[in-house]
Amino acid sequence: MSKRRLTVGQAIVAYLAAQSSERDGVARPLVPGMFAILGHGNVTGLGQALQELGPEVGLEAYRPQNEQAMVHTAAAFAKHANRLQVLACTASIGPGSTNMLTAAAGATINRLPVLLFPSDYFANRVPDPVLQQLEHPLEHDVSVNDAFRPVSRFFTRITRPEQLLAALPEAMRVLTDPAETGAVTIALPEDVQTEAYDWPEAFFAPRAWRVRRPEPEAELVAEAARRLARAERPLIVCGGGVIYSGAEEELAAFALRHGVPVVESQAGKGALPWDHPLNAGPVGAAGGLAANRLAAGADLVVAVGTRLGDFVTASKTAFQDPGVEFVGVNVTPFDAAKLGGMALVADAKRALERLGAALEAAGWEGAPAAWRERTRSLKREWDGVVDELRAGKGLAATRGGVDPGAQVAADDRLAQAEVIGIVNDAVGGHATMICAAGSMPGDLLKLWRPEDPKAYHLEYGYSCMGYEIPAGIGVKLAEPEREVVVMIGDGSYLMMNSEIVTALAEGLRFTVVLVDNHGFQSIHGLQRASGTPSFLNELRSRGGAALDGPYQTVDFTAHARSLGANALYAPTREALEEALAAAKGDERLSVIVVPTHPEKRVPGFEGWWDVPIAEATEQENVRAARWEYDLGRAKQRPV
Ligand SMILES: Cc1ncc(C[n+]2csc(CCOP(=O)(O)OP(=O)(O)O)c2C)c(N)n1
Numbered sequence: 090m091s092k093r094r095l096t097v098g099q100a101i102v103a104y105l106a107a108q109s110s111e112r113d114g115v116a117r118p119l120v121p122g123m124f125a126i127l128g129h130g131n132v133t134g135l136g137q138a139l140q141e142l143g144p145e146v147g148l149e150a151y152r153p154q155n156e157q158a159m160v161h162t163a164a165a166f167a168k169h170a171n172r173l174q175v176l177a178c179t180a181s182i183g184p185g186s187t188n189m190l191t192a193a194a195g196a197t198i199n200r201l202p203v204l205l206f207p208s209d210y211f212a213n214r215v216p217d218p219v220l221q222q223l224e225h226p227l228e229h230d231v232s233v234n235d236a237f238r239p240v241s242r243f244f245t246r247i248t249r250p251e252q253l254l255a256a257l258p259e260a261m262r263v264l265t266d267p268a269e270t271g272a273v274t275i276a277l278p279e280d281v282q283t284e285a286y287d288w289p290e291a292f293f294a295p296r297a298w299r300v301r302r303p304e305p306e307a308e309l310v311a312e313a314a315r316r317l318a319r320a321e322r323p324l325i326v327c328g329g330g331v332i333y334s335g336a337e338e339e340l341a342a343f344a345l346r347h348g349v350p351v352v353e354s355q356a357g358k359g360a361l362p363w364d365h366p367l368n369a370g371p372v373g374a375a376g377g378l379a380a381n382r383l384a385a386g387a388d389l390v391v392a393v394g395t396r397l398g399d400f401v402t403a404s405k406t407a408f409q410d411p412g413v414e415f416v417g418v419n420v421t422p423f424d425a426a427k428l429g430g431m432a433l434v435a436d437a438k439r440a441l442e443r444l445g446a447a448l449e450a451a452g453w454e455g456a457p458a459a460w461r462e463r464t465r466s467l468k469r470e471w472d473g474v475v476d477e478l479r480a481g482k483g484l485a486a487t488r489g490g491v492d493p494g495a496q497v498a499a500d501d502r503l504a505q506a507e508v509i510g511i512v513n514d515a516v517g518g519h520a521t522m523i524c525a526a527g528s529m530p531g532d533l534l535k536l537w538r539p540e541d542p543k544a545y546h547l548e549y550g551y552s553c554m555g556y557e558i559p560a561g562i563g564v565k566l567a568e569p570e571r572e573v574v575v576m577i578g579d580g581s582y583l584m585m586n587s588e589i590v591t592a593l594a595e596g597l598r599f600t601v602v603l604v605d606n607h608g609f610q611s612i613h614g615l616q617r618a619s620g621t622p623s624f625l626n627e628l629r630s631r632g633g634a635a636l637d638g639p640y641q642t643v644d645f646t647a648h649a650r651s652l653g654a655n656a657l658y659a660p661t662r663e664a665l666e667e668a669l670a671a672a673k674g675d676e677r678l679s680v681i682v683v684p685t686h687p688e689k690r691v692p693g694f695e696g697w698w699d700v701p702i703a704e705a706t707e708q709e710n711v712r713a714a715r716w717e718y719d720l721g722r723a724k725q726r727p728v
């Protein structure tokens with residue numbers, strides 16, 4: 090057997106470059122690149138290997154500013170690539186590695202593949218404690234990287250080179266398995282990364298990993314079809330799995346053919362264009378009127394490719410029919426079985442094809458006419474509501490909060506809903522819009538109008554502030570030609586903005602729309618709606634004992650400009666329209682700063698979210714909120 094002498098780091102680089110993924114007869118490089126922040130833990134190991142071998146084998150190297158951000162970038166890249174491609178990330182020992190933890194959890198929660206190589210302490214333990222080592226007095230084999238175990242779908246630590254021979258193929262298997270995928274973590278001790286080994290040449294042979302499409306069991310398809318055929322008010326909940334599976338056309342055709350309305354989650358939005366006649370819009374806590382009314386009355390809910398998070402189920406209050414039944418179509422058994430439903434474990438595309446064929450064979454005439462008519466009229470009404478909101482009408486006033494600052498005078502500031510409408514009109518329904526946290530996800534869910542499955546990119550599994558700008562990089566790397574607009578709140582921008590520099594260095598051009606409403610206004614609204622007076626959420630300076638002085642102003646335009654971006658300030662509709670046009674024409678990344686009115690809020694539409702309220706308090710408003718909260722809880726289904 091011919092052998093090749095390489096270090097562990099070099100073997101990883103050579104191996105990754107030889108892997109591809111394959112689905113529906115299309116092959117792609119599985120790991121086209123690696124993000125790296127080097128330190129003593131990896132500069133001479135994986136870093137040396139990337140430098141020496143990367144260009145030769147075709148593994149691109151990227152140098153971001155923050156390890157958490159680089160993993161967000163990798164997650165967004167995988168999301169945009171429908172989980173068919175993955176980016177690797179290497180970080181140095183200790184803080185560099187633990188910085189990746191947050192985004193690793195986010196990737197796993199969102200069922201997105203990322204490949205992580207945190208560096209670890211010396212396997213030989215001679216120089217212990219090495220710089221940045223946490224010493225555990227009882228367990229010398231514990232390192233901070235053990236914190237990756239609960240957030241990873243596969244974790245291993247390589248303490249001898251030959252362990253890679255099994256670990257790397259297993260890592261590829263998990264990354265490309267649609268049911269198991271998530272963060273895959275291979276911890277690499279500093280010394281082991283540089284150790285040489287005689288690897289079998291065959292280890293580096295090109296290998297294609299088939300992304301499977303599991304077929305549903307025939308008996309279960311027949312049973313699901315029977316249930317659909319006897320349902321009077323059937324409803325489909327569309328999750329992200331529909332998009333990852335590429336099942337959009339099957340879903341659109343199924344809904345039309347059988348007259349079954351479709352409601353969408355944050356991850357599933359975009360699978361059907363907003364104006365598909367059976368798309369009743371978003372469901373759940375932040376959902377719209379049409380979808381929430383249909384959900385409340387549905388007697389059979391087919392949940393396709395969704396993890397059924399609390400926002401989708403309105404914390405288990407969305408489905409109110411006492412006899413409602415559930416069918417879970419999911420590639421992951423764990424998700425398919427949720428809500429106590431019948432689990433149809435399968436790829437979304439295959440399941441919809443088989444279910445459609447079974448209903449066709451049974452001669453089902455589709456949902457009853459009354460249900461179709463109800464869907465039509467609710468959708469018409471909802472589309473009208475969205476038009477109004479995007480025009481700045483029908484917004485809720487201040488939620489009873491008294492503003493302690495004196496500077497909240499100018500009431501002509503744009504509402505966030507108007508900003509969303511203006512940006513959507515400017516970039517259209519095919520650009521990819523990215524967001525993650527704050528009040529925008531709920532507003533975007535209701536108001537953004539995608540016309541393309543890749544036009545709506547919300548990270549709403551972990552809803553991690555700081556995902557937004559790194560994700561812009563991930564989407565641009567996955568599809569350089571796609572127009573990208575990042576919607577980010579001022580709080581999230583302040584938390585993580587430094588990847589603007591990475592995007593500029595890479596010549597990646599996208600538009601960041603920074604909505605400045607003076608702080609954490611989503612939580613501020615939630616706080617006051619829960620009876621607590623304004624406290625710690627707005628960006629204010631200390632005024633005596635509390636942070637209730639005037640707004641702490643930040644010149645975001647100057648900040649973005651200092652990083653090298655094309656920075657624009659857009660306080661009015663006209664200025665925003667002009668800025669969006671100017672951003673399109675500029676070859677740099679653009680940041681458009683839009684001051685908005687914090688209290689011109691999009692109202693709720695019969696959704697409910699379980700946020701518990703203090704049971705003991707001296708505050709009258711909190712007591713009242715608790716009373717209302719208990720009413721909401723009474724509507725929750727137990728499973
Ligand atoms: C990393 C992280 N920390 C905390 C939170 C909790 N949280 C959710 S929204 C929010 C405020 C976001 O502020 P901003 O980006 O300005 O958006 P706004 O609420 O004003 O719309 C916070 C603190 C979170 N989602 N992510």
Ligand SMILES: [Mg+2]
Pocket residue numbers: 527578579580604605606607608609610
């Ligand atoms: Mg804000």
